[in-house]
Amino acid sequence: MNVHSRPCGRTEAAPAESLSVLSPVQAPWLRPGVVVHEARTPVDGLLAEFALRLRDRGFNVTGYVQRNNAAGAEMGLGCAARIEFFDVASGQVLAATRAEAEFHLRKAMREDADLLVISRFQAFHSASANVNAAIAAGPAQGMPVLTSIAGRCVQKLGLDGAMIAPDPAALWRWWGPERLYQDLALGVAEDEVRTVAVGGRWIMVDGPHGSGVAYLPRSARDLLPRLEVLRRHSLRKLAGLVRSWDPAEMALGIAAINAHYNRRDRDLSAGNGARALSGAAGRVVVIGAFPGLADILPNSAVIETDPRPGEFPPVAMDTLLPGCGGAVVNSSALINRSLPRILRLAQGAPMALIGPSTPLTERLHDYGIGILGGLVVDNPVGLAATIRAGGGPREFTRFGRYVHLRRRK
Helix, strand or coil: CCCCCCCCCCCCCCCCCCCCCCCCCCCCCCCCCEEECCCCCCCCCHHHHHHHHHHHHHCCEEEEEEECCCHHHHHHCCCCCCCEEEEECCCCEEECCCHHHHHHHHHHHHCCCCCEEEEEEHHHHHHHHHHHHHHHCCCCCCEEEEEEEHHHHHHHHHCCCCCCCCCHHHHHHHHHHHHHHHHHHCCCCCCCCCEEEECCEEEEECCEEEEEEEEECCCCCCCCCHHHHHHHCHHHHHHHHHHHHCCCHHHHHHHHHHHHHCCCCCEEEEEECCCHCCCCCCEEEEEEECCHHHHCCCCEECCCCCCCCEECCHHHHHHHCCCCCCEEEEHHHCCCCHHHHHHHHHCCCCCCEEEECCCCCCCHHHHHHHEEEEEEEECCCHHHHHHCCCHHHHHHHCCCCEEEECCCC
């Protein structure tokens, strides 16, 4: 039973093709995920919870999770025996024989989905071979596939996929930090855009409930002639620009995302939250220095694009992040797309994402970011004027407050 799929040009939600001058960024291909578990320890609930969480966030998830008769299925049931399973797309509980199971699986694989879940479908013996052949060369080609199997069956069946521990954190690591951009955009509402302010290094988007800012990695001169058109789109539409290769469009997408999540009514703790890593067991790596760093994290290793004496260049991330005691990352890493790489290198270490461009949303916690320090804007008119005049983060505090959101334990 060979689980295999190859990449193809799949699309994601929150499309930005009509706004962007370039073709959209695609999330990387995923090896089929196989949750390996003890024979008598079912993982159906784990897969269902993960699938439903993605579905509730706006991802298109399809497939089925078996509900009962697990032991009987392993021993081999007759073709007429019926097995209950949960349809993750509709939320309905269905019952099927082995013969009927193949129909349901093929129907799921014909859909254009972000994830296909097949839990314990090795129990449907006659369907398994056909389903796996279809995954290799059929309609599900390129679709991320997630399934489960008892550990003692792995070698016998010859599965070719990413082996995953039966743990929620392991599932999110398999899903990958590259998909956090789509996740953020999917949560943004179809609210009106009231203002788009562009300066030399910063951009601001104001919505009905909050304002968002983002760092501009380069001049936005190519964006300026299109501002009148862009302002007529919703926050959700602008948020889709996080799929753009153009740095200015990407920054506009992040600003729109922050205008949704960094609401003016957020009641969060003051400060950027970096002090929580001062007691980390090991050296803390700081990517992008910030004011007060020497007092908060005196023994940190600082990585800068243009390093001063005692600081490290970006190439040092490959050496310093694996096994570090913690990491504090400037939110510009979200805009230049280095954040997913940082998350993979620092996997398992406590991490804080701080800076005005940080989205204050729990969605980022699942990708390994425990602390989110960002900006809540109270006076969007004043901030817009300051940004247009070339002002920076030190002046932002006149029009808002830096707060942080910590993951619940």
